Amino acid sequence: MKMQWTLIAGLVFALLTGIFAVINVDSVQVNLLFNTVQIPLILLILGCTLIGGIIVGSYGIFRQYRLQRENKQLKLRIIELENSTSSYSSPDSYTTTEPFGATETDSIAQTDSIQSGRKGNSADTL
Template sequence: MKKQVATIISIVLIILIAVFALMNLERVSVSFGFTSVRMPLVLLILICLLIGALIIFLFSSTQSVKKNRRYRALENQSQQKQDELRDQIDQLTTHLKSLETRLKNSYGKQELGTKDQQISDLEAEITKLTDKLSSQK
């Protein structure tokens, strides 16, 4: 929608400039400091218009180039941050897996420790019972 409005406004301005230029057909003298030239006023108006359009184009294109460079720099920074975050996620995942393994091993060791304790208790009880048996004989 904005482009359509801009196009319509541009066409209207071009028509107004053309009408203004056609109303000024007499020849004028233009001094450049080192030389002087006589040309139709309409030609002088059109040349000045083209020079102004060229200057505006150059300024807008330099701004566009700056914006594109900034955009690419930000895009690269974003990609680097994403890569860093992926690396951190991978490291955390690896660390989580190792912690899970340690927890499983720790749980198994606790079970073994509990069973070893039960075996020790049973052996002690067997020893007591054996001692009782030998003392009763």
């Protein structure tokens, strides 16, 4: 949808520029630093609009190229990181935080005492 509005705005701008150029058909004197030239104002307006469009288009193409290159580098970096993390984290390498020899009931009792201690109750009384 944004592209359609951009196209419509460009066409409106081109139409207004064309109307403005057709209205101004008088000949004007243009100083080119080394020479002075008489050209119709319509050619000057259209020429400057064309040069401006080329400059803006070139900048847009350059920016798009730079963003595509950066996107490609970031995708390669993601693949590299995924490969490095998959080699370090195999299912066999998971470790638990429980001490050696602790049972499940010990960890449940410890969790209960911590929770009751937070409530203001001592661990011995319920």
